[in-house]
Amino acid sequence: MIVFGDAAEHFVLVAAALFTIGAVGFLVRRNVLVQLMSIELMLNAANLALVSYNRLHATEMTGHVFAFFVIAVAAAEASVGLAIALTFYRLRSSVYSDEADTLRH
């Protein structure tokens, strides 16, 4: 059952689990901050997958470099997201995304 003949498999499995937890969390929870965290979790799961896959394709460092970029982008995204969430909280006194329903009519 060991696909790659290497311990990379286990890390990838962990990454997949993290990703699933993030995705489920994003879909299930309605707290904006938790949703934000779930997205971060998904991104980090991808990072973990990238880095561990790099073991398989060890001739180059592509996976690691990719992960670096993802970290930077994730930070930028998180900051914009936090800013939006904050403003939302200030205007609505709520952090629940299902209270964002005024646009529906």
Added chain:
Amino acid sequence: MTPLGSALVGLWPYVAAFLVGWFVPRRQGWAERLGVATSALLGVVLIVGLWPVAPAAGVGDDKPGEWPHLLNLLVFLPIVGALGVLFLPRQAPKVLRAVTLAILAGDFVVSLWLLGVPMTTGWHFQYIATWIPAFGIRYHVAVDGISLWLVLLTTLTTPIAAYVSFGSIRRRTKELCFAILLLQGAMLGAFVALDLFLFYVFWELLLVPMFIIIGVWGGVERIKASYKFFLYTMAGSVLMLAAILYLVWVHTDLVGYPTFDYLALSRLSLPRVAAALCFYAFALAFMVKVPMFPLHTWLPDAHVEAPTGGSIILAAVLLKLGTYGYLRFCMGMFGGAAWQSGATLAGIAIGLGILYGALVAWKQADIKRLVAYSSVAHMGFAMLGLFAGTRAGVEGSVLTMVNHGISTGALFLLVGVIYDRRHTREVREFGGLAKVMPVYATIFVIMTLSSIGVPGTNGFVGELMVITGTYVSQSLGGFAKVQAVLAALGVILAAVYMLSVVERMFFGPLTNRANRRLPDLSPREVIALAPLVVLVFVIGLFPNIFIARMRPSVNALLEDYEQSWKAHSEMPDHGQARMRAQPEGPRRKGYPEPPPPRAEPPGAEAGREVARLPTEEDVP
């Protein structure tokens, strides 16, 4: 004798007609006299000038004296005029009206030129310019003996409609002028286009101004009516576009280059199933316009809500686009499928068009709605003639189209006249109108007789020809005779409902006090109606003027129709399409020539065929 003297002698019939027209109306003002006199003059001019002296059936490829830009002028004069009107000041409605009428009159005069050449077999005043060469789209216009009459009908009725509209519509004159001119250009374009793409463009283009005319100046329910009008037509034309694209694709497959040219595409023989599908896609688009049951429900609403001028154009011209489209495109390109479906469709045209239309019309309390349903019945006749596919049937059908344009257009105008005075169209509001409005009553009765088809009027000739054409039809099979009889029943029904409404409106005691002081027709209305009255009798008494000019074209069309039916019956249900041979002679003119061999497209990889959007270099 001096030249002037001889000219005067030569002109005596016209002078006499004018004088008779001048002195016949008693106790009328000069304007009415002038109108009647001019109409009489016009009638004589029509009869004398148009009497076919030379046999028109000759075949000539070179047609000297045909100015190639005539149709361009005809189509683009109103369109350019419409754009020009946009730059005129809104505050000067008189100028706007005058300019619009001048343009429309000019267009009419230009269109008279079409009568000046013998309508031999083939295409006349043909003009071809490349437009989007890579798709095989060309600007290709021409008339033959069939479209000729529809073009003339358009150029005649639109100015009348505009003239009438200017009398009753006082707001947003600028938009009205723009819409009418654009509509005129689009309608003429649709009648003369021989490129399917060009036809489609004009066909869609004319929706917008008509939509605006109904929606802006219409009655209470105008917006609903204008939507209905637009969406019904659009739904049909979308399917037509699909069929057009399919045809172009098949052509490209077979011949190697795309073309939208009608003459080229009409040579395609599709496998039977594909042909039937394409036929119905086209036929649906046209039957919505005609309209044929059960696609007719937009028509009464549109007619009732439209302003008088809009109703006139709608009845006189727009509906003809449906029958014309069926004649030109369905019969011309899918002759086999049309032949096959003819019997069924003829049944629908009779049962649900002529008879149902007549019965529903009978029950209407609103005069305008009644005339609208009578339209359904009349157009049923026009379609029946086409489905019959015989010479008498098709000629009668074309004549019926013109007749319907004249008499129903006039009836709508007359209904508009009474509506302007009383602001109601209920039949029971009226009675004994003949006493207070004698001229109005006279013209109404004339138009009614024409609509019923009394001998001596235009309606008689058209309907008689359609019925005889149906009677002898081969393609309708065993039921042809029954169908002819049933159609004749429709004429009787028409007499019943039209005469009953005339009786209730004009004769009997003048009961309603509100009708006591109604003024008779104004000079404006007389001038608008006069040419139509003249035409009723000219067509009714001298139909040969019209039929002789359309006969060569109808013959050629029916020849193609039969050939295409033969080819169709040899085709398999599914499989490869093929091209029929090019017809010889003048009808051949205007075919696209095959393109020069095309260079290998850049970027084509070895082993993989790279199709691509065509470019300017692929000029066929």
Added chain:
Amino acid sequence: MTWWSTLFAVSPLVVVALGALLLMLAEALGRPAPAADGAVVTDVGSGRAGELGIGSAVVLFAGGVFALSLWMVGPEALPGAEGLAPYFIVDRFSAFFGVMLCLGGGLSALLGGGYLDEHGIDRSEFFPLLLWATLGAMALAGAGDLLTLFVALETMSIGVYAMVGLRRNGRAIEAALKYFLLGGFAGALTLFGAALLYGATGHTDLAGIGASVGTIGQPGSTVPAGLVLVAMALVVSGLLFKVAAVPFHMWTPDAYEGAPTPATTFMAVAVKCAAFAILLRVLFGAFADERVASWGTGWPPVLAVLAVATMTVGNLIAGRQESVKRMLAYSSIAHAGYALLGVVAAMRSGMGQASVLFYLLAYTVSTVGAFGALILCGRRGAEAVSYEDLAGIGRRHPVVALAFSLFLVSLAGIPATAGFFGKLGVFLAAIDAELYVLAVVGLLNSFLGAYYYLRVLVYMYMREPSPNAPRAVPMRSGQVGVAIAVAALLVVWWGLFPLSIGADVTAAGSAPMAR
């Protein structure tokens, strides 16, 4: 001289980036000192949106001119352009999108210049955000590697998230929040898909992935097919979020409605076009192998279903909207459906990609024009939102009404406008690919669409404003006027002579999608 030619190859990006930096400095240094009332970010108006709008439009049009000159010179002839591959592919495809995105972005900037001041929104960071987002979009169109794909995608998206939430009111922030959450989720999906692709094939460049995918099923191949399929699904789903295809369209109406109109325009135009560009690159660069790209298996049948669902749902719901902006949002969903139809057709028809490009081009100019006209239909401080607001515009503002009609007619796909040829090309491609049913469905949908576009015309020309509505002084703005005029010109020009750019579109569409 390779160095210079390399610089020239990326000059559109460089110009936009430098312009964005300069604009940021100008915006920050040129503004008045922060107010003393303790607000960290002041909301006191400086009214400089006009200048900044023109400035960013100039920058973007300059970028467009560089992209155009790159096109003229021919990217394939440039030495040194190859060196950037696969991270940024310099080819006719990316140059074409460079021109298109700069055009869309520049026109949106002009709209912004007119709009922000008029509505008293003093948030001039709109313009740097717009420039950076356009840069991201341009980089996205040229991305030949999953790394640049992700970075460019996020650069574009993050800018747009902020643009949506530009106004500090509940609706705008709500729109931004929704867009951000779903966009972030989509980005994470794409990224995880990318990670799995990397694991499965050992490549992050699309060409390498394409080659590896091609070996699936051959003896000696180590590429796991299941993983590739999962990864493909994740990546493509993420991109479909950005093009707003059903079922990933939920954010669209809210985000479009809550955002300030110029930002809506940018989203509808640049974001969607760039997303389609990268969708084409991914599908035909990495997943063009017939094992994953034939009618029987792989993405085409799925995308075909999504295309039909997208256009149908978009058109049906658009007809039921009471807000014009929301209607345009749903209509943009429907348009994504038509373009997807072209993408599906491109599987079998060589003209499919070109048809998508032309469709996007026509859609870009028509949409910019429509939103621009909508802006001009509003009045100071009160946007025209509902159909009622448009009542009587035909009389009050005849030129704008006429232009609006033109753009709507183009969006509806009525002949003699660019939009018609856009649709025509897509349907022809579908027929060429023998997807007759899809072509007919598309045509019927274009009929559905006519209804709600027509409704705007009805309100503009046939309804009178309700008597108690405030007497509106129609808005006038030179910048918006210019943007509308440019868009109208292009709509008519391409509507009458579509093949004036036919060869260009074909050349752009037939470039290999990955190297």
Added chain:
Amino acid sequence: MSLVAHYLPLLLVFLVAAAICATFWLGGALVGRKNPTAEKLMPYECGNDTEGGRGIRLHVKFYLTAILFVVFDVEAVFIYPWAVLFKGLGWVGFASMSAFIVALLVALIYVWKKGALEWET
């Protein structure tokens, strides 16, 4: 035995992870006994009695600064590898990194001039 089957474990893990999420989440909601008292609902604050409302707000400046810190801090991640390979990358690397830092600098100026770094007002 196709390659798809090799990825069965992956699928299983996906499922297991989802199941664990669901179990804890649903389990807590269903099984847990709920008899809340005022005492229990009080936020836990290291054994001390709570002081003040739980909705105390930190000033928005803290968030702003934190966000800015994260953004600028993370950029350092690109400078490390460059520094390690400084010699190997040569002038091209230097030029690239300079451009990067100039861009960061512009961003810093932007933030500064926008007033986001003002603490005392």
